[in-house]
Structure formats: C-alpha cells, structure tokens
Amino acid sequence: MSTKLFDLTGRVALVTGSSRGIGFAIARGLAEAGATVVLNGRDAATLEPAAAELRAAGLNASTAVFDVCDPGAVANAVEAIERDVGPIDILVNNAGMQKRLPLEDFTLEQWREVLATNVDAAFLVGQAVARKMIPRRRGKIINICSVTSELGRATITPYSTSKGAIKMMTKSMCAEWAKHGINVNGIGPGWFKTELNRALVESESFNAWLAQRAPMGRWGDTPELAGAAVFLASDASSYVNGHILYVDGGVTAVV
Template identity: 45%
Template sequence: MAENLFDLTGQVAIVTGASRGLGQYFSRALGRAGAKLIVTSRKAGDCDAFIAELSAMDIEAKALMLDVRDQTSINAFAQAAPSLFGKVDILVNNAGMNIRKPAQEVTWDDWNAILDTNLRGAFFVAQGIARHMIERGYGRIINVGSVTSVRGFAGLGPYGASRGGIKQLTMSLADDWGVHGITVNVLAPGWFKTAQNAVMYEDAGWVEYLVERIPMKRPGAPNDLDGAVVFLASEASRYMTGQTLLIDGGVTVGSTRAILQKK
C-alpha cells in the first residue's frame, strides 16, 4: 500500500486562537487527519465547549491558556505544551486580530494591539515551541497570514503590515530552522467570512463587489482550508519551507473579467 503522506496519526498539533473561527476549522481538519490537539484561548474555559465537540468526534484534545500579547503567558505556554502529550510536532500560529479604520484614524494603541498580536506574538510563540522542536529535530510551523500578506487594501494598514511581516518573518525562520528539520510556511486565506469580518458580509453591495473580483465567484468557505492546513502539517510538504500558500479563489490574480464583461 502506498504511503499516506497526509496521515497525521501520532502527531501532536497546537492551534492558537482556537476559541472560535478559523482556528476551530484548522483544529478539526488536523484532528480528522489523526493528530492530537492542543488548542489555546486567552481566557480559561473559552475552549471547553470546543474540547467537548472534538471529543464527540473521537479527537483527543486539551486546552491551554495563551495570551500572545504577554511574554509571561507565552513563556509559560511554551514550557507546558510539550508535556501535555509528551511532544509537539505541529504549530498553527493562528491567533490574530484586526481593527478596520481609515489610515488617518489609526491610533498608536490600535497599531500596537494589532502588531503585538499578529506579528510579535506569532514570532515568540514560534520561538518558544521551536526550541522543543529543535531538540527533537522535527517540526512543522504554519503561520497564518492572509491575502493582505501580498496585497494592499484600504482601511487595513496595520493589519496588512502585520500580515506582510508574517510572510517575511516566515522566510527568515525557514532559513534559521531548516537545518533542524523544521519547516515554516504561511497559510494565507483570501476573503473568508469570520467572526472578525462578519459585519462586512452584511453589506450585499460589498459582497457583490468582492465576488466580481474573485475568479471562482464566491468568498471562501472555512472548510476550503482543510486540505491546505493538513498538507502543510504533513509529510506531503516535507521539502517545502519559507513559502506562502494562498487559498484565495484566485483573487490575487487581479481579475479583470468583471470589467471586460461590462464593456
């Protein structure tokens, strides 16, 4: 029988920011592929209902508190996580936030909150877990970026800076840690409806505008990311590192179909 390159049986995966949204979809996908899970949230108990859901799916999972904006929390988490199942093979750096404002209205505190969460936090979580991976000579780190890692959008200045930074950071970490058997890649979703941006999808005109610019003619559904996260976590991607994998329905193509059809 051919080797199943996507089988994660026996692997242990961390998914940060798993109390809601894409973090939960990533967790389910990895769990269905066979991984044991460590899911995190900023507040104790926020993942309890999700742990019960995973248990009902016969997915073994445990929760830890983690505030990626707090150095003490990160350090404690990095110490505790490997002991839960005896090791960590996979890290999905998913915790993130956004504040949408015109550039001229962004405050100092807005900037710090976004960059501290999405970029600084991601780095130090990766650093903490990578120390354990380096000892074992193996690891898969998946930094969650976005279409804003490679494209600019009005009203998303600090967020785009953080996601562009994730892309550059990932390339550096891939070079640092490749010699230790650790791959580091970016999973970059396009336009997906999440808790962070749900209000935008209540505007039918905006959704129509968006769909016109997506070659596949729809926003992403969260399970469209299942294959990508399993791929990056598995042996199927063992010779891929420092790369940004865009799952965006083609929006970064810069489609002109809608313009041409109106001529």
C-alpha cells in the same frame, strides 16, 4: 503510500487562537487527520466548548489557556503542553485581530495592539516551540498569513502591515530553522466568513465586489482551509519550506 503521507496520527498540534473561525477549522482538520490538537485562547469559557465539540466527534483535543502576547505565559504554556500532552510536532500561529478605521484615524495604541497580536505573538510562540523542535531535528510551523500579505486595502492598514510581516517572518524562519529539520510555511486565506470579517459579510456592496473580484465568485468556507493545513503539517510537504500557500479562490492570481 500516498494516503500515509497525510497521516498525522501520533502527532501533537498546537493551534493558537482556535476557539472559533479559521483556527478552529484548521484544528478540526488536523485532528481528523489523526493529530492530538491543543486549542489555545485567552478565555476558557469559549475554549472548552470548542474542545468538547471535537471530543464529541471522537477526536483528540485539549486546551491551553494563555495570552500569546505574554512572553512568560507563552514559555510556561509550551513547557506544560510538552510535559502533559507530548512534544509539539506542529504549530499553527493563527491568533490575530482586526480593526477597521481610516488610517489617519488610528491611534498609536490601536496600531501597536494589532501588530502585537498579529506579529509579536507569532514570534513569541514560534520561538518557544522552535527551541523544543531544534534538538529533536523535526517540526512543522504554519503561520497564517492573508491575501493582504500581498494586497493593500483601505481601512485595515495595521492588519495588512502585520500580514506582510508574517509573510516575511515565515521566509526568515525557514532561512533560520530549515537546517534543523523544521518546515516553516504559511497559509494565506482569502475572504472567509469569520468573526473578523463580520462587517464585510454584512455589507451588500462588499459581497457584490467580491463576486466580481474573486475568480470563484464567492466567500470561502473555513473547512476549505483544512486540506492546506494538513498538507503543510504532514510528510507530504517534506520538501516545502518558506512557501506561502494562498487559499483565496484565485484572488491573488488576477488584477
């Protein structure tokens, strides 16, 4: 019985920004739990090899190339997925970007680019998918937050601002859509070795700081996010709603 609670067989999952990194790791985890995953990105040249890797492992994967910041493209893509793949049961709002600068050096254009990619996209895709889920009275939405949803850090103010917004969007989506049978939760990754964190991965001083700051004393590996995603996407989390699950090696637990 307990194993069946985590079974995603027959369900369709759309994961935005999933050609690599955290999005790809989560998509793989959902597919390994039985879901048919739809990978999303703006570049077919990088997206298709990612889907091919999953298919080569015997998993069900397809692609949807569209810009998550374009309202028309989002609406058309959701319609196409529902028609060609099946009703979207699970949405993971993962698409995001990072820019590192002293706050006083950010331009308004750079600020807006980060906020649009990290916040507007989750609103646009979340709304489009929820409009399909509401009449069916079921669905799982997982928004990718961050430890910076809780913690400030120099040189990434637009990013941390966006992730604080995603945390509150998650709670507000729950307040709006739980009555329709939709579970909306977030995952807050700590520091994982991804392309967004390349500058930190290559920094000896940051690695030394992380070894002292994180109770587990190390970087996270992206596959370590899969279990949290499967839990929040499955029947095992049927009464979990509006919650942010931090997968951070204990970073947010300590000062």
